[in-house]
Every structure is written in structure tokens, then in C-alpha cells.
Amino acid sequence: MPFKDPEKYKQYQKEYRMRPENIKRKREVGIEYRSKNKEILSKKSKEKWQNRTDEQKLIDYEYGKKYRKENKDRISKQRRGFWANRPDKKVKAEKDRLKKWRKDNAEVLKTIRQIKRTVLIEMLGGKCARCGATGYLEFDHINPDEKSFLINPLYNMEKLKPELKKCQLLCYPCHMEKTKEDFLNGKIMKDPVDLMKSRDDRHEREF
Ligand SMILES: [Zn+2]
Numbered sequence: 001m002p003f004k005d006p007e008k009y010k011q012y013q014k015e016y017r018m019r020p021e022n023i024k025r026k027r028e029v030g031i032e033y034r035s036k037n038k039e040i041l042s043k044k045s046k047e048k049w050q051n052r053t054d055e056q057k058l059i060d061y062e063y064g065k066k067y068r069k070e071n072k073d074r075i076s077k078q079r080r081g082f083w084a085n086r087p088d089k090k091v092k093a094e095k096d097r098l099k100k101w102r103k104d105n106a107e108v109l110k111t112i113r114q115i116k117r118t119v120l121i122e123m124l125g126g127k128c129a130r131c132g133a134t135g136y137l138e139f140d141h142i143n144p145d146e147k148s149f150l151i152n153p154l155y156n157m158e159k160l161k162p163e164l165k166k167c168q169l170l171c172y173p174c175h176m177e178k179t180k181e182d183f184l185n186g187k188i189m190k191d192p193v194d195l196m197k198s199r200d201d202r203h204e205r206e207f
Helices: 006-018 018-035 036-052 052-071 070-085 090-103 106-123 155-166 172-186 191-206
Strands: 137-141 169-172
Touching: 018 036, 052 070, 052 155, 090 106, 106 155, 137 172, 169 172
Parallel strands: none
Antiparallel strands: 137 169
């Protein structure tokens, strides 16, 4: 040992580590190590991620939420780049993953949709604008020309609010009548029979 004083030796070690060439070297070794042990490292971190405590999950969730809020622009830019570089196959894989996620979480999503649907209906007065019925209510775009999208309770409120302002509540029979009128006035081009069919589907899904 070149130093008799252990404190001095410690100091020397610290200085040695802080030298730019050594910092660079350490970084390179790290990169090499990670690329050589990619599989085992990813397996380890995956296990660690899956075995988190509920408390840790909550912390991670809150952190993620905060991070996404603070880095909105960066994330959307990254995401655009991600999609731009993906060939069709990978895009399909992403879509499938999303589909699977929706399927796995169908029950939760259904509950959220039902709760939010009730809130949206209350916001519009809770009854049919024509006959006052309170059952089988649907969202109707008063002027179909102004329609940007169908009211899907799963969208966030920020997106829904301006669209909801263009809507009224109609019960199922009144909505059919209104759709027929819109068609006869040339406001909608789609055959009412097709529309009725898709509305039946929606009704079943409690959409
Ligand atoms: Zn009605």
C-alpha cells in the first residue's frame, strides 16, 4: 500500500475514480456489462417489478402519473417517433396488446363506463328532451353537422365536455324518431336502418 494513512488512501481512491478518463471507462464497462447480460438483467428487473408490494405499486403509480403530466410534450414526441419507426407488424402487435388489456380489464372498464355514463346523463338533465322519459336514454347530437365523435363515457371529461354541449338526451324511441327526421332533412346520409342496427348493439353494450 503506497499510503500509510488510510484516510489519505481513501482520498486518493476517490480522486482516482473522479478522473474524467476513469469515469468514461467505468461508463463503458457498464454499457458492455449490460449489453452482455441483457437477458438475465431484464429477467431480474421484471421479477423485481412483478413482486412489488401494494404500497410500492401505489408509489410507482403516483410517480408515473406525475412524470407523464410533467413530460407531456416529450412523451408525445417520443411516441410519435416510436410509431414512425415501427413496421406494420409491430404496430399490429401493439394493437393486439391493447386489445388484450381491454379484454383483461373488461369488468373494471364496464364499471367505470357505467358510473361515468350516469354522471354524463345527470349533466344533461337526466330525462328525454322530448317526452321526459328517464329510462333507455341515449346521447343525441342536436345538430348532426356539428358532431365530432360519438359520446363514449370512457373518454376523459376534458374531451367530452365540449362535445356534450352539442348533445341532448333522448329516450330510445324518441331518438329513432329524431334520426329519421335528420335523415329526411338530409342532415345524415346513412341509412336509418343501419343506424338503428348499430344503435341496438350500443344499447346492449349499455353504451
Ligand atoms: Zn322520449
